[in-house]
Amino acid sequence: MNALLEFDRVSKWFRDTVAVGDVSFAIEPGVTGLLGHNGAGKSTAIRLAAGLARPDEGAVRILGEDPRTSGAARASLGLVPDGDGIWPGLTARGFVEACARLRGVGGPGAAADAALAAVDLADVADRDVKGFSQGMRQRVKIAQALVHRPRVLILDEPLNGLDPGQRESVIALLHRLGADGTAIVFSSHVLGEVERIADRVLVLVNGRLVAEGAPPALRALMEERPRRVRVETDRPRVLAAGIAGLEGVGRVDVDEDALVVETSRPADLALVLPGLARDAGADLTAVEPTDEDLESVYSYLTERARGVRR
Amino acid sequence: MIVTRLAIRALLLRRRSLALLLPVASVPFFVALGIVRGDVTPDSQAIIVGRLLVTTVTPLVALVLAVTAIGDERESGTIVYLATARLSRIRVAAEKALAAIACSVVLLSPALLAAAYFGVHLGVGVDNILRGVLGTILVAAVYAAVFVAVGLLLKRALVAGIVYVLIWEGAIATVAPSAERFSLTAWGRAITDGGLSPLEDGLVPTLSAQTGVVALLVVTAAAILLAGLRLGRMDLP
Numbered sequence: 284m285n286a287l288l289e290f291d292r293v294s295k296w297f298r299d300t301v302a303v304g305d306v307s308f309a310i311e312p313g314v315t316g317l318l319g320h321n322g323a324g325k326s327t328a329i330r331l332a333a334g335l336a337r338p339d340e341g342a343v344r345i346l347g348e349d350p351r352t353s354g355a356a357r358a359s360l361g362l363v364p365d366g367d368g369i370w371p372g373l374t375a376r377g378f379v380e381a382c383a384r385l386r387g388v389g390g391p392g393a394a395a396d397a398a399l400a401a402v403d404l405a406d407v408a409d410r411d412v413k414g415f416s417q418g419m420r421q422r423v424k425i426a427q428a429l430v431h432r433p434r435v436l437i438l439d440e441p442l443n444g445l446d447p448g449q450r451e452s453v454i455a456l457l458h459r460l461g462a463d464g465t466a467i468v469f470s471s472h473v474l475g476e477v478e479r480i481a482d483r484v485l486v487l488v489n490g491r492l493v494a495e496g497a498p499p500a501l502r503a504l505m506e507e508r509p510r511r512v513r514v515e516t517d518r519p520r521v522l523a524a525g526i527a528g529l530e531g532v533g534r535v536d537v538d539e540d541a542l543v544v545e546t547s548r549p550a551d552l553a554l555v556l557p558g559l560a561r562d563a564g565a566d567l568t569a570v571e572p573t574d575e576d577l578e579s580v581y582s583y584l585t586e587r588a589r590g591v592r593r
Numbered sequence: 594m595i596v597t598r599l600a601i602r603a604l605l606l607r608r609r610s611l612a613l614l615l616p617v618a619s620v621p622f623f624v625a626l627g628i629v630r631g632d633v634t635p636d637s638q639a640i641i642v643g644r645l646l647v648t649t650v651t652p653l654v655a656l657v658l659a660v661t662a663i664g665d666e667r668e669s670g671t672i673v674y675l676a677t678a679r680l681s682r683i684r685v686a687a688e689k690a691l692a693a694i695a696c697s698v699v700l701l702s703p704a705l706l707a708a709a710y711f712g713v714h715l716g717v718g719v720d721n722i723l724r725g726v727l728g729t730i731l732v733a734a735v736y737a738a739v740f741v742a743v744g745l746l747l748k749r750a751l752v753a754g755i756v757y758v759l760i761w762e763g764a765i766a767t768v769a770p771s772a773e774r775f776s777l778t779a780w781g782r783a784i785t786d787g788g789l790s791p792l793e794d795g796l797v798p799t800l801s802a803q804t805g806v807v808a809l810l811v812v813t814a815a816a817i818l819l820a821g822l823r824l825g826r827m828d829l830p
Binding site: 369372 | 595599602606609624668669670673674675676678680681825830
């Protein structure tokens with residue numbers, strides 16, 4: 284059986300820049316998160332998946348067909364773009380109904396009402412979209428993507444601009460659609476967000492797929508990675524001698540008034556560090572991780588994917 | 594025809610579209626001036642309809658609307674809703690051109706009515722008045738189609754279009770007889786002014802009205818096909 288959405292060795296570049304490089308994956312029903320920092324290639328991957336951009340190499344398929352040329356593939360696709368554009372002079376119902384007509388939905392008015400109800404906008408369906416908040420516009424965009432009951436739903440940063448209540452509502456909707464058999468792909472640069480929503484995560488770094496799997500496995504992978512901890516002290520060399528012998532500690536770099544420790548067990552280091560400092564007669568002025576941001580996590584996964592780290 | 598309806602609504606809500614009524618108003622102005630001054634002759638009819646309405650005003654109106662029809666979708670990002678619809682890209686291009694034509698006819702209607710009134714005043718007959726209307730609409734159609742395509746091919750389609758209208762159509766093609774064969778508006782003038790007589794030499798192209806109709810329809814269809822193919826091949830935001 285064909286995957287609902289498939290990337291087969293897809294590459295896309297803009298002049299000398301590789302936006303997506305040799306990426307392959309297959310999407311089945313359920314919720315898949317596309318995780319990556321800004322510029323990682325998420326939006327390009329989404330444009331490729333929706334048939335808005337053509338791969339320079341490889342193939343994108345929805346239900347086995349090219350979304351750029353196949354009307355049937357496009358009919359199976361719902362897209363929530365990142366952009367905020369909506370045709371002027373339309374109510375929420377008017378906009379969603381227009382999208383239903385574009386996709387050949389029978390009974391477009393009723394379909395629009397159902398889609399707006401699904402995103403909790405039934406009460407404001409007759410208001411001009413121009414006066415909507417960003418969160419409401421985002422939900423209108425989700426409604427238009429659902430109006431023809433697509434089998435594949437692609438969302439570019441769908442939680443942007445939503446308040447906490449709206450986020451919960453959209454997350455519940457995505458879970459429900461995923462459980463009902465829709466293949467959902469959404470992009471995000473927020474790890475915690477992806478962990479909460481997705482059954483499966485694809486991690487893109489610099490256009491390359493560097494990791495994929497269930498969120499717990501990915502979290503474990505990220506937690507296993509060596510961390511770098513900066514310790515500021517008045518006696519870095521003496522303290523370094525004590526730290527170097529600890530279990531899990533790899534490398535220790537010493538500066539004039541600080542040392543940077545690479546360790547796979549940062550929690551253990553935090554526990555023993557005060558005792559070591561006391562024994563060495565050293566004052567600790569600061570202890571802080573230097574690589575807890577997502578960029579560092581991605582860098583680690585990239586290096587790991589390239590075989591630099593094992 | 595949902596793409597056409599959406600585009601017409603968007604075009605008529607734009608201030609830029611309403612600003613086009615300024616050049617359109619020049620036609621009723623010169624019609625009124627001609628009647629007041631008693632200058633109601635076939636030559637003045639050919640100048641008002643052929644040179645002003647068909648050669649200058651109609652191309653400007655149609656090209657601005659066509660470039661806006663496609664450019665606004667790209668700028669606002671709403672083009673992704675059309676691109677992911679279950680419609681062929683050629684149909685999307687054709688509906689965009691149709692919207693630009695319909696809006697052009699609406700905005701040009703004061704000029705068409707004024708030109709028709711001038712024709713009645715001159716006593717040129719219903720045939721010639723209808724030729725004027727048909728020629729103007731066909732020129733609007735060809736410009737709408739061509740500039741939907743140009744809007745997909747060039748970033749500065751509006752500037753290119755205005756330069757083309759003013760320099761090629763408005764200057765070179767009206768004074769150089771050999772350029773008539775490659776002028777969209779000369780084909781239009783062959784329709785609108787071909788039945789007027791007697792006229793000064795050079796006021797009306799030597800092409801037949803039938804040639805003008807066929808040429809304009811062929812270029813309109815070719816431009817829509819080109820626009821559809823371009824839309825199908827290009828990457829969208």
